[in-house]
Amino acid sequence: MTFFSNIWRNEKSREIIVQIIVLFFLGWFISWLVMNVNANFKALGKDISFEFLFIPAGYDINQYLIDYNNRDSHLRAGIVGLLNTGLVAFFGIILATVLGIALGIIRLSKNWLASKIAYWYVEFTRNVPILLHILLWHGIIINTLPHPRKAISLGEVTFLSNRGFYIPKPLTESGIELVYLFLVIAIIFSILFAKYCKRKQDLTGIQYPVFWINFSVIFFLPLIAFFLSGMPISLEIPALKGFNFRGGMHMSPELAALTFALGIYTAAFIAEIVRAGILAIDKGQREAAESIGLKPSKVMNLVILPQARRVIIPPLTSQYLNLTKNSSLAIAIGYMDLVATLGGISLNQTGREMETMLIVMLIYLSVSLSISALMNWYNSKVKLIGR
C-alpha cells in the first residue's frame, strides 16, 4: 500500500501514470471506432477495398493539367483533381499575399482615406463566410459577363465571357533554344552581379542600382535572342468556333471565382497579420533608422519588415493552410478539385465512401503538413539568431 501511495505522491511518477491512463482510453476509443466501423460494414455486406482506384473512371473533367480522358482510372482522376486543388491554392496564395501585405501597410498609412478604405475592406471581407464569397464571385462572372458569342474583346486577342477568360497561348517554334540559352546566361549573370555588388558595398559602401541592371539584363538579353533567331514564338489566338472559343489559354469562371474569393477573403486576414507584425516592432527602431537618414522606403524594407517578418510568418502559415483547405468549397460551384473528383464523382460511381474519404483526408493532411514544413523552414531562416 505504501508503495502505491509513494508512487502517487511522487510528482514525476504521478504524471506518467496519468499519461498512461489517458493514452489507454484514447487507444481504446480509437480501436472501438475502428471495430465498430468494421462490424457495421460487415452487417451491410460491404468490404474495404482499394481496387476501384484502378478501374476506368468513366467521367470527364473539364480542366486537367495532365492528360486525362474518361478511360483513365479513378486514381488518375484523383490526381487531376489534386492538381486542380494545387492550381487554385497557388493562385489564391499569391493573390492573398500580395493584396494582404499591401492592405496591411496601407492600413497603417497616415493618409486618412487610404487607411479607412483598408479598414473597411478588412472588416467587410473577413466577416462574411467564405462560401458566400465564392458564390458571389461565381454569380457575378456568370450573370454579368456576356455569352461567348457577344464576348467582350480586348484588342481581338483576349476575350471575357461567362464561360471564362481566354488569352493567347504562346507556341514555341524551332530556334527557341537560343532564347532559352540567353535567358539562362542572363540569370547566371544577375546572380553573380548581385553577389559582386553586395561584396563591393560591404567593402567600400558604394551602391549600384542592382535591381534595374539585372532586370534589364534578364528582360533584354532574351529579347535580343528572340529577334536574332527570327521570332520563334507565335501566338495562338482564341477564336469563336461553334458554341465556344477554341484555342488559346482558358480560365474557367469556376477557377476565376474561386481564386478571387479565396484570395480576397484570405487577404483580409493577412492584412491584419501584417499590420500586427509591423506594430510589434518598437517605434525606436523606426526613429533610429530615420535618424541616420534612411529614406522611408528603406526604413520599411531594411529595418521594419525584416523584423516584422518573424512575427508575421507563423500566423501567415496558418492562413496559407486555411486557404488550401477552403479550396475544397470548390464543390459549391462545380470546380473539379480533389473533393469533387475522387471525393465526389468517384465516390458516387463506386460507392466506396470510406475508402475515398480516407484517401482525400490523407492527401489534405500531407499537403498541409508540407506547407507547414516549408513555412517552418523559412521561419527558421529569418528568425532572430542569438549570438
Added chain:
Amino acid sequence: MKTKMLLAGVTAGVMFAGSVLASTLDDVRARGKLNCIINTGLAGFAAPDDKGNWTGFDVDFCRAVAAATLGDADKVNYTTATGKTRFTKLAAGEGEVLSRNTTWTFSRDVDLSQTFIGVNYYDGQGFMVPKALGVKSAKGLDGASVCIQTGTTTELNLAEFFAGNNIKYNPVPIETNAEAQELYKAGRCDVYTTDASGLYATMMSFDNPSDHMVLPEIVSKEPLGPVVRHGDDQWADIVAWVLRAMMAGEEKGITSKNVKELAAKDNKDKEINRLLGKDPLQGLSKLGLSPDWAVNVISQVGNYQESFEKHLFPLTIKRGMNALYRDGGLHYIPPIK
C-alpha cells in the same frame, strides 16, 4: 490486464452495434412514421406545393408505402438527398425507402449493397437546348458546354455518347437540379442533360417553356425505381408489392373513387378480391401487412395511372413506355395469387 479490458470494451461496442439491426417493418411501426428519401426538388416527381407539402410522383410512392404499412399515407418524414448523397443516406439508415428517380444499374444493385425493387418509371437521358441555338440533333453539339448533375449515371452516358460520336464537349458539373436551371438560364452552358422526364419538368418551370426544346436523341436506358437496403427481404417484398398493387389497380380498373365499393362486394375477377382483402391472399401474413393494405394504398394515394396523370401530365409527359403492357408500354406485373 490492459489488453483484456480493451477487448472487453471492444466486444461490448461490437455487440451494441450489432443489436441495432432489427426488422425494418418493426422499426417503422415503432416510430409510427416512414422515413422516405426524395429529390431535393424536381417538379412532378418531388417538389413542395404552395402549402409547403411535398408532392409528386416519387412522393406518392412514399405515401403508398406508408399507407400499406401504417394505414395512413400522411405518416411520412421526408428527407431530401442530392444525386450524390442518396445512397449514403440510405445506407446510413436515414430512410427506409429511397424514392428519388434512381436508375437501376448492375453495380448499384450489386456493389453498393442495395436492392432495387422494380421500375416505376422507364426513362432515358436526353438533351435540352434553347431553340435560339439552332441545334436539331445531339450530334451537332460538338464543342458545347454541357451542364450535368454529378454523381448520376448521366455523367457516364454523356462521356460514352460524345466519345462514341467522336465529338468534344465541356462538362459543367452541378449538384442539384435547381443549380442546373440557374446555370442553364444564365448561359453558362449551352445544353442541360439529364433524364428526359427531368428535362420536361425543368422546362415547364421556365417562364417561356416554348423557347426551349428536348433534342430527339435519347442516349441511354434509365429504368428508375425505388430502392431499399440489402438484407431485409420482408421489407423489400413489401415495397415491391406496394408498387405492383398500384399498377394492378390500373390494370383492374380499381381507382381511389371505386376501391371502397369494390372491396365491399364479391367481384367476378377473383384477383381483385385477393388484392383488396375479400379473399385470402396466401403469404400476406408473412409480409406483416393487414388484409386491407392495398385498399389503403389505392384509396389514399390512387393507382399508378392516377398518380401518373396527376403529377406528370401537367409536364406534358406522355405515358409512352410507361403505359401498361396491354396498352403498348413496358409495365407488366406478376399476378396477385
